[in-house]
Amino acid sequence: MTPISFEWQWNIEYAVFFGLLYVALGLIGGGITFVAIRTALQVFGFMRERDFHD
Amino acid sequence: MKKANDHGKPDAGHGTVQHSGQKYGMVIDLDKCTGCGTCMVACAAENNVAVRADQTDKERTITWMNLYKITNGKKFPHTEVSYFPRPCMHCDHHPPCVSVCVATATKLDFNTGIVSQIYTRCIGCRYCQAACPYGARYFNWWDVFPQDKGMDRYLTPEVSPRMRGVVEKCTFCHHRLMRAKRQAYAEDRRELEEGEYITACTEACPAEAITFGDLNNSKHKVSQLIKHPYAFRLLERLGTEPKVYYLSSRDWVRRLADNFLPGEYEPVVNRTWAEDEWSTKPGRDRF
Amino acid sequence: MDSPLLPHGVKRCTPGVFFLWTLPWLALLAWGGLSAVLCLWKGLNQTNMSNVFAFALWIVFDLAVIGLGAGAFFTGFLTYIVGRKELKSIINTAVVIGFICYSGAMAMLGIDIGQPVRGWFIFWHANIHSMLVEVSFCITCYLIVLAIEFIPLILGNRQISKVKELRLLGHNLHEIMAVFAATGTFLSFFHQGSLGGMFGVMYARPFAAREGFYIWPWTFFLFVLSAIACGPCFTILCTKLAEFLGRKKLVPDDAIQFLAKMSGWLLALYMVLKTFDYLGWIYGVVPRAGLTFMDFFNEGPYGVWLIVAEMIFCGFLPAIILLTPAGRKSQGWLILASLLNCTGIVLNRFLFIIVTLAVPVMPFDRFWGYLPTWQEWGIGLAVIGYGFLVFSLAYRYLPMFPKETELNPLPVE
Numbered sequence: 001m002t003p004i005s006f007e008w009q010w011n012i013e014y015a016v017f018f019g020l021l022y023v024a025l026g027l028i029g030g031g032i033t034f035v036a037i038r039t040a041l042q043v044f045g046f047m048r049e050r051d052f053h054d
Numbered sequence: 055m056k057k058a059n060d061h062g063k064p065d066a067g068h069g070t071v072q073h074s075g076q077k078y079g080m081v082i083d084l085d086k087c088t089g090c091g092t093c094m095v096a097c098a099a100e101n102n103v104a105v106r107a108d109q110t111d112k113e114r115t116i117t118w119m120n121l122y123k124i125t126n127g128k129k130f131p132h133t134e135v136s137y138f139p140r141p142c143m144h145c146d147h148h149p150p151c152v153s154v155c156v157a158t159a160t161k162l163d164f165n166t167g168i169v170s171q172i173y174t175r176c177i178g179c180r181y182c183q184a185a186c187p188y189g190a191r192y193f194n195w196w197d198v199f200p201q202d203k204g205m206d207r208y209l210t211p212e213v214s215p216r217m218r219g220v221v222e223k224c225t226f227c228h229h230r231l232m233r234a235k236r237q238a239y240a241e242d243r244r245e246l247e248e249g250e251y252i253t254a255c256t257e258a259c260p261a262e263a264i265t266f267g268d269l270n271n272s273k274h275k276v277s278q279l280i281k282h283p284y285a286f287r288l289l290e291r292l293g294t295e296p297k298v299y300y301l302s303s304r305d306w307v308r309r310l311a312d313n314f315l316p317g318e319y320e321p322v323v324n325r326t327w328a329e330d331e332w333s334t335k336p337g338r339d340r341f
Numbered sequence: 342m343d344s345p346l347l348p349h350g351v352k353r354c355t356p357g358v359f360f361l362w363t364l365p366w367l368a369l370l371a372w373g374g375l376s377a378v379l380c381l382w383k384g385l386n387q388t389n390m391s392n393v394f395a396f397a398l399w400i401v402f403d404l405a406v407i408g409l410g411a412g413a414f415f416t417g418f419l420t421y422i423v424g425r426k427e428l429k430s431i432i433n434t435a436v437v438i439g440f441i442c443y444s445g446a447m448a449m450l451g452i453d454i455g456q457p458v459r460g461w462f463i464f465w466h467a468n469i470h471s472m473l474v475e476v477s478f479c480i481t482c483y484l485i486v487l488a489i490e491f492i493p494l495i496l497g498n499r500q501i502s503k504v505k506e507l508r509l510l511g512h513n514l515h516e517i518m519a520v521f522a523a524t525g526t527f528l529s530f531f532h533q534g535s536l537g538g539m540f541g542v543m544y545a546r547p548f549a550a551r552e553g554f555y556i557w558p559w560t561f562f563l564f565v566l567s568a569i570a571c572g573p574c575f576t577i578l579c580t581k582l583a584e585f586l587g588r589k590k591l592v593p594d595d596a597i598q599f600l601a602k603m604s605g606w607l608l609a610l611y612m613v614l615k616t617f618d619y620l621g622w623i624y625g626v627v628p629r630a631g632l633t634f635m636d637f638f639n640e641g642p643y644g645v646w647l648i649v650a651e652m653i654f655c656g657f658l659p660a661i662i663l664l665t666p667a668g669r670k671s672q673g674w675l676i677l678a679s680l681l682n683c684t685g686i687v688l689n690r691f692l693f694i695i696v697t698l699a700v701p702v703m704p705f706d707r708f709w710g711y712l713p714t715w716q717e718w719g720i721g722l723a724v725i726g727y728g729f730l731v732f733s734l735a736y737r738y739l740p741m742f743p744k745e746t747e748l749n750p751l752p753v754e
Contacts, residue, residue: 001464001465001466001467005465005466007158007466013469013470014469017469017475018469021478021482024482024524024527024528025482027520027521027523027524028482028485028486028489028521028524031489031517031520031521031524032489034517035510035513035514035517038513039506039509039510039513042509042513043505043506043509049509049512050512050516111391113391113392113393113394113709114386114391114392122705122706124705138705150543150544150545150546153468153470153471153542154471154472154473154539154542154543155468155471156462156463156467156468156471156473156474156477157459157462157463157466157467157468158466158467158468159462159466175459175462175466176455176456176459177454177455177456177459177460177462177463178385178454178455178456178459179453179454179455179463179473180390180395180396180455181395181471181473181539183392183395184395184396184543184546184697184698185543185545185546186545187545187546187702187703188702188703189392189393189703189706191392192392193385193392193395193455194455195384195385195386195390195391196384196386197384218384218385218386218455219384219385219454219455219456220455220456221455288703289545289702289703291629291630291631292544292545292547292630292702293544293545294545309704310704310705311704312631312704313630313631313632313636313704314631315628315631315632315633318631
């Protein structure tokens with residue numbers, strides 16, 4: 001699953017599959033991190049709470 | 055000594071081709087097979103195959119070597135019967151089971167041609183069972199251990215027993231290859247002689263209907279037998295490239311080895327067993 | 342008794358009645374729990390699966406619920422990426438349905454594999470050439486996305502949203518929902534497709550095998566298309582059932598009609614392509630394997646009627662109904678078309694799973710039949726019980742239908 005795994009091969013198939021997977025995981029993780037940081041900043045008063053439109 | 059991961063490929067995965075290695079295969083002469091079932095028993099005994107007290111449920115019994123009975127479908131006195139031993143075909147190049155395994159628990163070793171099954175890796179998803187058209191893969195639906203004291207002594211020490219939840223199949227008695235290689239290494243040899251490594255079913259068959267060896271080695275009998283006009287493989291049209299070949303002088307047997315649309319099948323020999331006792335004629339094995 | 346937890350301005354039944362409502366679903370969950378314990382403890386011999394039917398009821402249920410739950414990602418795509426504002430009144434429902442479907446499927450899969458504790462091998466020792474690996478990665482990641490999409494809804498509960506930190510968290514999540522929706526769309530496209538690819542790549546099983554484009558058999562694209570064609574219809578059905586049981590309108594017509602029209606067009610496109618696929622298979626793959634179309638339907642209960650049902654009654658017929666405005670606007674015809682559409686996708690999955698395995702490939706092999714055991718039914722039906730329970734709890738305590746108060750104004754006191 002990672003480049004340090006026994007089965008890992010540096011070829012185009014692994015690159016495409018795990019590349020796309022890590023991009024997707026990165027977006028999810030990045031989004032959660034962004035929200036967590038922003039919420040923390042708003043809770044502790046460093047950032048203004050924005051008007052929420054549904 | 056730690057070896058680099060060659061991913062089972064003869065060119066060590068680097069694209070530089072070395073010598074092609076062995077391609078172990080089997081030829082089963084259906085004219086000699088009497089249907090005694092010794093191959094099934096020898097296989098089960100050699101490979102510690104789990105045997106339940108009640109084996110009548112044929113959908114869930116484990117028979118790495120499975121004997122089928124086939125008939126030409128004609129009425130008496132033209133009825134003919136044949137027996138069809140079916141081990142794992144160890145398909146070449148692109149086995150249908152290897153590419154679908156989720157956890158890389160089954161691999162085609164390009165150096166020996168054997169399709170291996172790694173029990174400790176298998177998660178039991180059974181996708182390989184769905185993909186295999188030969189029904190050569192078996193799932194352990196139960197945990198079957200020797201119950202009585204001392205009964206575990208009948209187990210072959212070189213073959214690991216499987217717990218429930220994993221898939222298993224014929225391995226061409228891979229442990230015997232390991233044993234033969236160790237022996238050869240101890241005797242300072244690098245090549246195996248013909249007959250040094252044979253499967254349990256090959257050894258046990260009383261009619262000597264099974265021949266096992268290296269298909270790539272022109273000195274081995276199997277590599278000559280596969281060129282016989284009577285040689286055929288099971289479900290060849292699907293493109294699985296099995297390494298198990300069959301011989302039969304009977305066209306109706308050959309017809310049952312694959313699916314044919316009307317008019318597609320071309321007879322090799324248009325005689326039946328009853329009409330011409332082909333196999334007792336002298337010179338039958340010479341061609 | 343639980344009125345502080347109920348959303349503002351809505352009517353809900355008494356807690357006692359609600360408890361009575363949950364009893365059958367809890368019973369199903371209990372039956373499923375017992376079945377799961379038996380299967381994990383005693384092994385998969387508790388089922389009627391065999392070396393012939395390696396895939397059986399649970400896999401049919403898995404593929405069916407994942408196909409039906411496709412409304413989540415597709416509605417999310419239409420709402421957040423394409424920007425269809427009218428779907429905001431139904432997106433929460435779609436997310437809840439999707440969450441139920443995917444979490445239920447994952448739970449079922451955990452029981453289905455022979456070694457559940459080794460389930461992580463799919464990720465850690467992945468064989469990237471296997472379609473099932475692709476499926477596993479994508480449905481796991483997508484379940485995470487669905488959970489993230491579900492959280493703001495939970496945080497919107499009346500009492501929870503009083504906590505400033507949680508309210509802020511919910512709002513912030515909601516603001517970047519488009520990122521998650523886009524990622525979810527990408528992941529969903531691939532796993533819906535790979536579920537089809539799983540069967541199309543089995544080149545040694547002529548019933549399932551298909552040709553395709555590069556590494557993707559045509560079943561890859563057909564499964565995605567069928568999922569997005571029927572997913573919105575399943576969302577419509579669940580909404581209509583909630584409206585019927587709650588005796589009130591929950592979603593404005595524009596959202597329902599838009600989803601119905603989308604479904605109609607996608608289903609029509611799917612049926613045309615599926616027809617070509619069947620023809621290509623009947624005249625290409627099948628004769629190359631030395632077989633004819635009728636060879637697959639010689640014996641057993643799995644006859645040609647399945648294909649007729651899949652294509653005509655559950656395919657072209659609902660497509661025609663959904664394409665005609667009069668059909669869409671009539672409640673009865675809309676519900677009928679949605680039911681037929683969803684049945685069609687279940688039939689399609691059933692064909693690829695059960696009939697593929699029932700039909701022998703070797704000429705001297707026999708045809709096998711299969712019926713599930715009560716343990717298998719227990720686990721399959723537990724997902725339905727789980728679905729009803731989660732949906733009911735979400736409907737009761739969460740602001741699932743934003744337009745509910747507008748459509749059902751409470752009398753001024």
